[in-house]
Amino acid sequence: MCDQIKNASLEWQDERTPISIKFDEPYFSIFNGLDETRHVFLSGNNLCQRFNSGFHVAELGFGTGLNLLATWQLWIELGHTTPLKFTSFEAFPMTLKDMSHALKNWPELNHLATELIQQLESGWTIKTSTLDARIIVGDARKKLKTWNYQADAWFLDGFSPAKNPELWEINLLNSVSDHTAADGTFSTYTAAGFVRRRLSNAGFNVQRIKGYKRKRHMSIGHKS
Numbered sequence: 437m438c439d440q441i442k443n444a445s446l447e448w449q450d451e452r453t454p455i456s457i458k459f460d461e462p463y464f465s466i467f468n469g470l471d472e473t474r475h476v477f478l479s480g481n482n483l484c485q486r487f488n489s490g491f492h493v494a495e496l497g498f499g500t501g502l503n504l505l506a507t508w509q510l511w512i513e514l515g516h517t518t519p520l521k522f523t524s525f526e527a528f529p530m531t532l533k534d535m536s537h538a539l540k541n542w543p544e545l546n547h548l549a550t551e552l553i554q555q556l557e558s559g560w561t562i563k564t565s566t567l568d569a570r571i572i573v574g575d576a577r578k579k580l581k582t583w584n585y586q587a588d589a590w591f592l593d594g595f596s597p598a599k600n601p602e603l604w605e606i607n608l609l610n611s612v613s614d615h616t617a618a619d620g621t622f623s624t625y626t627a628a629g630f631v632r633r634r635l636s637n638a639g640f641n642v643q644r645i646k647g648y649k650r651k652r653h654m655s656i657g658h659k660s
């Protein structure tokens with residue numbers, strides 16, 4: 437009846453990069469996680485051009501909160517003064533101590549990270565004049581079904597399809613499409629053929645584009 441929440445178990449590479457023991461993968465690029473986020477998710481969804489009042493980003497896999505902070509930073513830099521809406525689904529939340537440690541990799545995000553951690557101490561929401569964020573804790577496959585919103589942009593950021601197939605299941609990707617506004621988009625670092633086919637069958641126009649650094653390709657899509 438009650439959902440049991442298990443925190444993420446981690447090990448650290450060079451004391452800087454969190455690796456999930458369960459999924460046996462790092463949470464972000466060992467080259468530069470922030471650059472990768474900007475390439476894959478911010479540019480991939482063309483957010484500089486598309487942000488407008490009431491814009492809603494949704495994400496599969498909150499992890500360290502890096503994607504949220506990078507998106508929030510861009511929103512502020514572009515001069516928005518209303519709250520960006522951001523919803524993220526996370527089944528195995530990190531402890532705030534681990535999250536805080538991971539985010540120390542980016543001093544330029546320090547002030548936003550401090551605000552994030554402070555607010556998360558009292559629950560899974562963050563409300564400021566420029567951010568209205570909610571982390572929905574539990575298995576995304578179950579939680580998304582009962583989410584009553586549509587996102588303008590989706591960040592599909594599960595671990596790799598090979599290690600974390602749950603976050604790339606057909607039913608979940610169909611549900612992502614159902615929860616995407618008209619003209620909405622998704623982006624993801626993976627270009628796995630079966631993921632692209634599933635997203636295409638779910639109703640997105642899917643494109644394969646240049647990936648980050650050594651990754652040759654990634655995927656973006658537009659809901660027509």
Ligand SMILES: C[S@@+](CC[C@H](N)C(=O)[O-])C[C@H]1O[C@@H](n2cnc3c(N)ncnc32)[C@H](O)[C@@H]1O
Nearest residue numbers: 497498499500501502503526527528575576595
């Ligand atoms: C690559 S990490 C996400 C990194 C993150 N976006 C960031 O900014 O740090 C993938 C995340 O998906 C989460 N995850 C894996 N399976 C899940 C599921 N079934 N439902 C929700 N979250 C899941 C993992 O716990 C992990 O935090």
